Amino acid sequence: MSPRASTGASTHTPARGDRARGERFPEVAEGTAPVPTGRGLRALRQAAIACKRCDLWRPATQTVFGEGPARARVFVIGEQPGDREDLAGEPFVGPAGHIFDRAIEELGLDRRTMYVTNAVKHFKFELRGKRRIHKQPNPAEQKACQLWLERELAVVKPEIVVCLGAIAAKAVFGSKFRLMKQHGEWQDLADGRRAFATMHPSWVLRQRSDAEREAAYRTFRADLALLTELETRH
Template identity: 35%
Template sequence: MTSEEREKFEALRSEAQGCLACPLASTRTHVVFGEGDPDSPLVLVGEGPGENEDKSGRPFVGRAGQLLDKALSEAGLKREQVYITNTVKCRAADFSGPRPLNRPPTEEETTACRQWLVPQLGLIAPKVILCIGAPSAKNLIKKNFAITKERGMYFPTEFARTAIATLHPAYILRQMSASKGDGGFSLLVADIAKAWEAAQNLKAGKRPEGAAPKREEEQNALF
């Protein structure tokens, strides 16, 4: 980022803290704008903050976040080397029970938050976006994205040179609890490594390697 872009980025972050665009403003503790290196060629985008993130104001800090940190480490990365954010910046929760429970953001909430997400990604201008989970992929890649069939593949996106989607750490934790092997953790690590390599190659003016063989012609056309 240039110094001017950095000023715009921080102004956007500051403005987002006072957002009243949807009902989530009345129940949030913090706006979770994002963190990491805004000059990174790789941005990780999840769906939205949970309870721990709402309390801390930081993305991916609960159990799912700890697993993401482990995956980043096994891929040879640290959080500080990428930028991490969500499509929705405030926690969506169901308050009908004895304690608030996380819920998926509504279409209204997701749409309202695009006023922050779009300029945020525009200023970062990443080479690659790694969508964390199907909801993020449906928001940034295509509405009918099928995570089990299309994870790890390159897709066009208006927000970067290319986008890849991977399994959400929360899903992997549920699979682990059900005694289903590593729950897909190895796939998460592989997808992070692939996204980082693609980002570095694009930054250097090279074509990314490792296109999924079943869609090789379509993948090649992206670059």
């Protein structure tokens, strides 16, 4: 989800992550991350749950790891979990996720075939009364989480990478990438993969009027339509 406020923010007072559920995870020192005990996504997920490379694990309810097929052809990267994702422990299940789902469904694509994750695995927020409002992860927090994104890519080995939002795009293309100028364009990555970026779906929700939201949605869907080229080639 976007670091800005979204509709439907919860009044939930967060527990201390998965730790509040009575589950036991390996203890690691502050500023470090556990080493996965295996090579697959399950081992990677379990290790990420105990990560303390930055301080975002403290207020978050839980780590929100990626989900999808272990050998997905398309790998989708968002920015960070939102309020709904933090509570559910699943990526893209809030208002922005619904926009993403609507767009790919209209394009005849199936989210269940994609691996969907975020560049940052914990929800960063500030309290306004009882509401939890998104805050953008700072560069150090984004860098701390890069390790998990790289490991996910190494395990899944996708052909195509889709970046939703500037944080995701810069994690893949570097700090010089300019989302508003370069969105919707195929990029060739050094490892041979193809990739493109588009705006985060919460960008659609942030538009002020119905007309602006509809125009933003058409732009977002048009960028995602690049994925339909894969269907015509295979």
